[in-house]
Amino acid sequence: MMLRxxxxxxxxxxxxxxxxxxxxxxxxxxxxxxxxxxxxKLNVVASFYPMEFLAEQIGGSHVKVTDLTxxxxxxxxxxxxxxxxxxxxxxxxxxxxxxxxxxxxxxVEQGSAKHVVDATAASPLVDHHLDEGTQxxxxxxxxxxxGDPHIWLxxxxxxAVAKSVGAELAKADPDHAAxxxxxxxxxxxxxxxxxxxxxxxxxxxxxxxxxxxxAAFGYLADHYGLNQIAINGVDPEAEPTPxxxxxxxxxxxxxxxxxxxxxxxxxxxxxxxxxxxxNLKTAVLDPIEGVKDPSGNDYxxxxxxxxxxxxxxxxxxS
Numbered sequence: 001m002m003l004r005x006x007x008x009x010x011x012x013x014x015x016x017x018x019x020x021x022x023x024x025x026x027x028x029x030x031x032x033x034x035x036x037x038x039x040x041k042l043n044v045v046a047s048f049y050p051m052e053f054l055a056e057q058i059g060g061s062h063v064k065v066t067d068l069t070x071x072x073x074x075x076x077x078x079x080x081x082x083x084x085x086x087x088x089x090x091x092x093x094x095x096x097x098x099x100x101x102x103x104x105x106x107x108v109e110q111g112s113a114k115h116v117v118d119a120t121a122a123s124p125l126v127d128h129h130l131d132e133g134t135q136x137x138x139x140x141x142x143x144x145x146x147g148d149p150h151i152w153l154x155x156x157x158x159x160a161v162a163k164s165v166g167a168e169l170a171k172a173d174p175d176h177a178a179x180x181x182x183x184x185x186x187x188x189x190x191x192x193x194x195x196x197x198x199x200x201x202x203x204x205x206x207x208x209x210x211x212x213x214x215a216a217f218g219y220l221a222d223h224y225g226l227n228q229i230a231i232n233g234v235d236p237e238a239e240p241t242p243x244x245x246x247x248x249x250x251x252x253x254x255x256x257x258x259x260x261x262x263x264x265x266x267x268x269x270x271x272x273x274x275x276x277x278x279n280l281k282t283a284v285l286d287p288i289e290g291v292k293d294p295s296g297n298d299y300x301x302x303x304x305x306x307x308x309x310x311x312x313x314x315x316x317x318s
Contacts, residue, residue: 041061041062041064042059042062042064042092042093042172042173043063043066043087043093044063044091044092044094044095044169045087045088045093045094045095045113046067046068046094046095046096047068047069047078047094047096047097047100047101048068048069048075048078048289049067049069049075049289049294049299050097050119050152050158050288050299051067051095051097051119052095053299054095054158054161054162054165054187055093055095057162057187058162058166058180058183058184058187059169059180059183060180060183062169063093063169066087068084068087068088068104069101069290070290071290071291071293072292073265074265074289074290075100075101075290076101076289078101078103078104080104084107085107088107088113089112091113092113092114092173093115093116093169094111094116095117095119096116096117096118097118097149098118098119098120099120099147099149100149114172115168115171115172117164117165117168119164120149122160122163122164123157123158123160123161124147125146125147125148125151126148126218126219127147127148128148128215128218148216148219150216150219153216153217153219153220153288154220155191155192155194155195155198155303156195156223158191159188162184162187162191163184163188166183166184190300194300194303194304197304197307198220198223198224198307199224201310201316202225202311202314204316205311205315205316206256206315206317207255207256207257207314207315208227208314209226209229209251209255209256210227210229210259210285210310210313211229211230211231211251211252211257211261211274212229212261212263212271213230213231213262213263213270214230214231214232214262214263214287215228215230215232216263217287226314229248229251229252229257231244231245231248231260231270231274232270240270245274248274252280253278256315257278257280257313258313259275259280259282259312259313260272260274260275260278260280260282261283261284261309261313262282262283263286263287264292265289265290268282283309283313284305284309285306286306288302288303
């Protein structure tokens with residue numbers, strides 16, 4: 001992945017938000033929230049859904065988790081408000097993924113949170129060169145190499161991040177360290193079982209190649225021996241060049257591709273157009289960057305649906 005550069009106006013807005021948050025803290029508006037609040041719970045700030053899910057699963061009843069990215073919102077588009085920056089300043093623990101959301105990176109760097117988990121420290125990013133053959137749109141300029149951020153789509157990498165969250169929660173709240181360890185172990189067991197399901201479910205398929213609108217599945221493809229062909233790069237707002245579209249069409253025909261995947265939080269129009277041109281089906285492959293209805297779905301239910309959809313598209317033998 002390439003780091004998203006904020007437009008000049010966004011940088012100015014972020015700087016204003018940070019300054020405003022610092023002023024609030026200096027006036028005592030948020031510093032009193034540091035440490036356990038009136039509810040006796042640890043204040044945890046998560047940058048987007050995969051980080052929120054870990055904090056809630058491991059923290060359990062001992063934490064109050066605030067997600068900076070609203071449910072159903074594409075996390076790349078997040079611009080922090082002053083109140084959100086202030087929440088980072090006063091948090092007992094911040095859980096984020098460096099390089100995905102520049103405004104969050106800036107707030108964390110300028111913040112004073114005692115406990116911070118950067119997911120990339122637990123699972124270093126890999127550059128899959130996924131922006132090649134696309135043209136950036138909407139003011140996003142991908143000029144700084146960082147790597148593909150979608151580590152949570154490989155359960156083994158997500159496990160490494162989970163362990164880091166559990167360890168940091170124990171440091172922030174030693175009184176409940178045993179509970180955090182127990183919850184971490186339980187989550188790791190579930191992730192291991194999920195990994196085994198993917199291994200078995202994708203072992204014997206007619207093709208190993210799938211086409212998706214958003215290049216979010218590089219780690220998943222690497223781990224399970226698949227070949228991802230992306231219409232867009234990591235930036236879901238990018239547009240493929242004519243040469244890229246021609247390459248995709250040839251690869252789809254050569255590899256017996258039956259389905260063009262699109263994701264839940266981005267318009268499916270481009271994927272449907274490509275599928276129509278090739279007389280192929282479309283289906284959802286969800287990168288789980290955000291969940292529209294957290295009360296009805298979570299990481300595991302969506303990953304199981306992804307497995308089912310991949311099996312159908314790849315011609316998995318039952």
